[in-house]
Amino acid sequence: SQTIHQWPATLVQPVGSPLSLECTVEGTSNPNLYWYRQAAGRGLQLLFYSVGIGQISSEVPQNLSASRPQDRQFILSSKKLLLSDSGFYLCAWSVALASRGAFFGQGTRLTVV
Amino acid sequence: GQNIDQPTEMTATEGAIVQINCTYQTSGFNGLFWYQQHAGEAPTFLSYNVLDGLEEKGRFSSFLSRSKGYSYLLLKELQMKDSASYLCAVRVYRGSTLGRLYFGRGTQLTVWP
Numbered sequence: 001s002q003t004i005h006q007w008p009a010t011l012v013q014p015v016g017s018p019l020s021l022e023c024t025v026e027g028t029s030n031p032n033l034y035w036y037r038q039a040a041g042r043g044l045q046l047l048f049y050s051v052g053i054g055q056i057s058s059e060v061p062q063n064l065s066a067s068r069p070q071d072r073q074f075i076l077s078s079k080k081l082l083l084s085d086s087g088f089y090l091c092a093w094s095v096a097l098a099s100r101g102a103f104f105g106q107g108t109r110l111t112v113v
Numbered sequence: 114g115q116n117i118d119q120p121t122e123m124t125a126t127e128g129a130i131v132q133i134n135c136t137y138q139t140s141g142f143n144g145l146f147w148y149q150q151h152a153g154e155a156p157t158f159l160s161y162n163v164l165d166g167l168e169e170k171g172r173f174s175s176f177l178s179r180s181k182g183y184s185y186l187l188l189k190e191l192q193m194k195d196s197a198s199y200l201c202a203v204r205v206y207r208g209s210t211l212g213r214l215y216f217g218r219g220t221q222l223t224v225w226p
Contacts, residue, residue, distance in 0.1 A: 032212045043117075043200060043218035044156070051212075090155055096212045099163075101146040101202065104155035
């Protein structure tokens with residue numbers, strides 16, 4: 001069976017510090033991978049989308065970047081965090097045209113102070 | 114971008130029926146999903162529609178009209194545990210890639226005893 005691991009669950013970081021969130025998927029090959037952010041009381045905003053190693057699409061201009069060094073590994077990074085980067089970050093995977101959409105990791109609650 | 118609209122909040126009483134509407138405007142439509150999200154948790158899959166009509170799954174049903182850009186989620190025999198945010202999501206083609214998933218802001222449903 002497929003599983004998705006995302007860590008850490010919570011993170012408190014000072015403004016200007018770097019960020020690295022990691023997500024790995026097990027039990028499937030060549031998944032589509034996603035990074036979403038959810039601000040308090042808001043919906044999920046698609047940040048990055050990847051269909052393969054090294055293939056990253058950025059949805060919105062921002063202070064963040066993503067990388068996919070391996071087929072089932074997706075990393076969200078920032079060189080210098082801003083207060084506005086606070087939120088609930090969710091990694092997800094899917095296979096193209098699957099009838100169940102995307103499966104989500106447990107999420108990371110990031111607070112920038 | 115994608116325009117996905119759903120009401121911000123709804124309330125209902127235990128045992129009742131509630132209908133949550135979602136309208137969307139998008140190109141490259143390839144399926145509509147409903148997810149349930151409890152506070153502080155990741156979204157979980159509820160239903161999928163890609164063709165017009167009604168899909169029924171136990172107490173939950175979802176309807177799609179592609180020509181109207183409209184969907185609804187119907188919850189019957191409401192229970193207290195159904196209190197959660199319900200997210201409407203649209204999957205689209207873009208360029209040569211399949212499977213980008215965009216979410217609405219979610220509808221916070223509160224079920225009262």
